[in-house]
Amino acid sequence: MNTEIIRNRKSVRTYKEQPIPEQTMNRVRDYLEHDTGLFEVPVAFSILNAREDGVSSPVILGEDTYVAGKYKKQKNAEISFGYVFEKFILYATSIGFGTVWLAATIDRKAFEKAVHLKEDEVMPAVTPIGYAADKRSICESMMRKGMKSDSRLPFEELFFHGSFQNPLNESDADIWQLPFEMVRLAPSATNKQPWRVVTEKDRVHFYEKKTKGYAKEATGDIQKVDLGIALCHFEIAAEEGGLKGKFIQSDPGITAAEDTEYIATYILEG
Ligand SMILES: Cc1cc2nc3c(=O)[nH]c(=O)nc-3n(C[C@H](O)[C@H](O)[C@H](O)COP(=O)(O)O)c2cc1C
Known part of the structure; x- marks a missing residue:
């Protein structure tokens, strides 16, 4: 992981309808098995499919593979989750995937069911993985404008x-x-x-x-x-x-x- 990947990452909500090769999915699975958290709080990942697992997001176009993460409620869990899930986001970026953190604009019930969320667990966010389309959808461009996604505070x-x-x-x-x-x-x-x-x-x-x-x-x-x-x-x-x-x-x-x-x-x- 390096700073060039951090500079290259941007949220992607519009995808090409292009399947992910099995070999690439195996690399992702392998990576997720070894991704470790901070302050000794473990995070568990699931790879989900929109059609098979019934999950969806109203802001995502053209992609049906998602990665979700969950933790057991405890001190520092959110911090560890952010740290470890972002490491995955950057890894996914490094192998050519588009990603976007999604916490609010998902069918949360469906995702929580698909990851078998227990009462003492939280699934803060998910991301699609896949290949970015050449052009953003109008909806995505408007979202970026609304949130000023291309700028940061001084x-x-x-x-x-x-x-x-x-x-x-x-x-x-x-x-x-x-x-x-x-x-x-x-x-x-x-x-x-x-x-x-x-x-x-x-x-x-x-x-x-x-x-x-x-x-x-x-x-x-x-x-x-x-x-x-x-x-x-x-x-x-x-x-x-x-x-x-x-x-x-x-x-x-x-x-x-x-x-x-x-x-x-x-x-x-x-
Ligand atoms: C924890 C977290 C939750 C987010 N939740 C959503 C979401 O529910 N829907 C969405 O479209 N984008 C979501 N985003 C993406 C942000 O809007 C995006 O990162 C921000 O606008 C900056 O744009 P950039 O990622 O392209 O730099 C989330 C980002 C983070 C870090």
């Missing part, structure tokens, strides 16, 4: 130094410049970009700026999933930049707004 609104009072300029980000650029390119539910990040010497603290009403029973807190995606992008870029570190959870006690929750810290090692 660097200084997302990244801070020492405290939330001190916005960080991209030119001052030093070793964190590439990892932060990759966090900024991350997909997020309705492109809300809830990731907020504070640097402090050899540490980078991640926070979730919550949008009211986004934490639901059926999906869990979907913006925590967005934070897991950000951690995934950050780690890939940090590794590529030769940094060695790991994620821990140790709240530094930095003053944050009431709607902003501490999630995790990346700490440089060695």
Whole structure:
């Protein structure tokens, strides 16, 4: 996995009606068996077929293969899910697939039935996999416009130094410049970009700026999933930049707004 794949990924909702070769599906199955979560929370995947499993999404055209993921309700589950499912999304991108995270615009009941969801489990999201059509449907183009999917918040609104009072300029980000650029390119539910990040010497603290009403029973807190995606992008870029570190959870006690929750810290090692 590398930052070029992160740069190349964009949500795809319009697909060619082109079957996926069995050999490619075997690679996907193999990958999914070895995809591991963060903070020791496992995620289970299922590969589903629209016709055989009765699953569908009103925003997807031309594709009927889906990958769904689920977890057992527990601490850090959403974060782990975001991290591990985004790794799969990037793997799928690297082998030429289009993908799109879908949490809201799916026939949720049908998907939950197809993955045999138990009462103590959550299936936050699914993605179709397949080959992107040459042109987006009108519906998809309108969705992208509505959510401003091609743009991201300015660097200084997302990244801070020492405290939330001190916005960080991209030119001052030093070793964190590439990892932060990759966090900024991350997909997020309705492109809300809830990731907020504070640097402090050899540490980078991640926070979730919550949008009211986004934490639901059926999906869990979907913006925590967005934070897991950000951690995934950050780690890939940090590794590529030769940094060695790991994620821990140790709240530094930095003053944050009431709607902003501490999630995790990346700490440089060695
Ligand atoms: C957790 C999550 C849930 C999402 N749910 C949906 C969804 O239900 N329907 C949809 O069409 N797109 C969904 N998206 C895709 C976002 O709208 C998209 O990532 C965002 O607009 C940025 O566009 P990009 O992925 O092309 O960079 C979701 C994305 C994430 C990360």
